[in-house]
C-alpha cells in the first residue's frame with residue numbers, strides 16, 4: 633500500500649462493484665478491499681431500503697476495520713413486478729447471476745414491451761471512523777429485454793436494455809456503463825466527500 637494516501641475500504645463482496653468503484657475513484661485515495669484485510673463477518677442485509685443496507689454495511693465494516701468505509705447497496709426494480717426484486721436482487725434466486733436473470737426472463741414471459749420498464753438503483757454510504765455518515769443515491773432507467781445479451785458488467789446487465797440504443801448494459805464498455813449507470817450517478821454525487829478524505833488525514 634502507498635504511504636501517505638488516505639485509505640478507503642470498499643466494503644463489498646461483489647467483484648463487479650469493486651472493479652467499477654476502483655475505476656471510478658482512480659488514484660485519489662488508496663482503495664483497500666475486504667480481501668486485503670482479516671475476515672470480517674458479512675453484515676446481515678435486513679434493511680427495507682438500499683440506503684438502510686448501504687449504511688449498515690459501511691458502519692459495520694468501518695467499525696470492524698477502523699477505516700473509512702464506502703458501501704454500495706444496489707439492485708433492479710422492475711415495474712411489472714411492483715419494484716421487485718429491489719433490495720432482494722442478490723437473493724432473487726439461488727445460484728449465480730445467470731440463474732437470477734434467467735428467472736427474471738421467465739417471470740416476465742409474455743409481458744408486453746410497454747410494461748417491461750425497470751430501473752437500477754444504487755445507494756452509496758460513506759462512513760468515517762468517527763461515525764459521520766454520508767449517503768448518495770443514483771438510478772438508471774431501462775427495460776428488461778427478452779434474452780441475455782453482452783459479456784461486460786455483471787449481475788442483471790445482460791437483460792437490462794436501453795430502448796433508444798437497443799443495447800444491453802452488458803454490451804457497454806466499462807466506461808460507457810459508468811457514464812450512465814446508477815453506480816456512476818451515485819458516485820459522481822459522492823466524489824467531493826471522497827476527496828475530503830485525502831485532506832482530512
Ligand SMILES: O=P(O)(O)OP(=O)(O)OP(=O)(O)OC[C@H]1O[C@@H](n2cnc3c(O)ncnc32)[C@H](O)[C@@H]1O
Nearest residue numbers: 644645646704705706707708721722786787788789
Ligand atoms: O452486498 P455486497 O457485498 O456489496 O455485494 P452484493 O452482490 O450482495 O450486492 P447487493 O447486496 O447490493 O445486491 C446487488 C444485487 O443487484 C445486482 N446489481 C447491482 N448492481 C448491478 C449492476 O450494476 N449491474 C447488474 N446487476 C447489478 C447484483 O448482481 C446483485 O444481485
Ligand SMILES: [Mg+2]
Nearest residue numbers: 645677705722
Ligand atoms: Mg449484498
